[in-house]
Amino acid sequence: MADINNTEKHWLIAFYGRVSTSLQEEQKTIETQLMAMNDFADKKFGKGNYTVVKEYLDEGWSGDNIVRPSLDQLRVDAKKKIWDAVIIYDPDRLARRYSLQELVMDEIKDVGIEVIFVTVSTPKNIEDKILYGVRGLFAEYERAKISERFRLGKLLKVRNGNILTTEALYGYDYIRNDKINKKPGYYVINEEEARVVRMIFAWVGEEGLTLRQVVRRLQEMEIKPRKSKRGVWNTSTLSTLLRHKAYIGMAHWGSSYAVVPKNPTNKEKYRQVKKSSRKIKPETEWIASNIPVPPIIGEELFMKVREQLKTNFALCQRNTKNEYLLGGKIFCSCGTKRCGEGPQHGKHLYYRCSNRIYNFPLSPTCNEKGINARIADKLVWQKIKEFMTSPKLLSRQINRRKDIRKNKTLPLIENIGIAEKELAKLKAQEDRYIKAYGNGALTIEQLKEQVTSIKSHMATFESQIRKVNQEKSRIDTAPTPTEKEIKIFTDEAAKTINDLNFETKRTIIRNTVGRIIGTQRQLQVSGEIPLTLNYVTYKTNYRYSWPA
Known part of the structure; x- marks a missing residue:
């Protein structure tokens, strides 16, 4: 590792900075970090004795999330050794948790790059490392304590009748708290939006409309939601609205909690917020507050809507459990995933392009027809059987x-x-x-x-x-299976492949098929068949796999 006390050497260095909130971005704290790092480099190496090769800046990224674009690039460049040292303002700019700090620091140091902090000395021996670790653990503890204080403070405010919100529910306006006269904020009815709320409740409770029918009707009437990039209502938004007790004057807090989405619509590698989805808690865990909220509808209509939503859910075709062998693997030629759909007016199951679902209530941009699911399943499974049983x-x-x-x-x-x-x-x-x-x-x-x-x-x-x-x-050096190994695999597969149940077949599909591009005319299947006996018999396993 390079000697950082060598003042005769001309140093190639990098800066890393991070801010976690938009407020910090506005307050120019990233520039403050850069200024401090420049001053530190002047004192450490001497003016003119170093060159800043690159600045790696993550703006608006949480320190709890180690997957950040600039930090990832820094780790890649460290292995290329295009600079001798990286300067970071403080360890918590690298990561919030001590274990993550250590992981990144060890990775960079292992390739001979120095990691230098402005606010603390870099550990040089085992004693320094222990002290640094203790400091990191105390910092973690302090952050956890502050977080708990914030939570308890919010809880106390809610129980004292204060509204904790940045934006009012649809149908209301929020009048902010008066700090001078010490008056809490409160809701007032927004008559224009309240009229829409009453219509939505009436459509479901009195007419028995489904959520998709409500979305379509709102679209026809050109009634747009308060916030939407597409300018259309979403069924999940309506579902939340129709279940919210504030509309009958019963405000509550803590009805949901943040979770990592299981099937995120945004598949990008870098996500500034990991827990971008929310899960509803049981009503017994909701915190009823003393917040005075003017009701928009009556309790009788609210309960009617609840029952109608249960009925709609029970009758929904999507809740009928059908077996789709290629589910999750089959795509439309437009690039959108196809999803299984039960019979509508006939008896067949189909894989249909999801473009119409994503675009609803707007017109779909893809005109590809559905693919008969049973025929597609049979064709693909037959081809996999041929490969698995033919040397x-x-x-x-x-x-x-x-x-x-x-x-x-x-x-x-x-x-x-x-x-x-x-x-x-x-x-x-x-x-x-x-x-x-x-x-x-x-x-x-x-x-x-x-x-x-x-x-x-x-x-x-x-x-x-x-x-x-x-x-x-x-x-x-990629291994190649021998003819004997191929023969053993195909013989064992031939003995058992005709007796497999649906779940085992689907497991084999998931492990062999990479992607299927399907139209009504053809199915293009790509993937690989691992030469292993896991799904045909419990005997010897082979480590080889080849694209089919």
């Missing part, structure tokens, strides 16, 4: 895979050659600058400027060569 078919796929592997290796070898030539050019260029400095043609500052840029480019090419060599090695 000839499996051997053919393995040989095809070998050819693909050889073809992949050729461009990798070419890439290594190109990168090595560029690396040699940069090395020769570096040598020329050093000779020029030795002959007095360049000053030390000019040399540092040129060499820093060259070394950065060299590090990039070295990283490319390393990655290509690793990929080439992985391809070259």
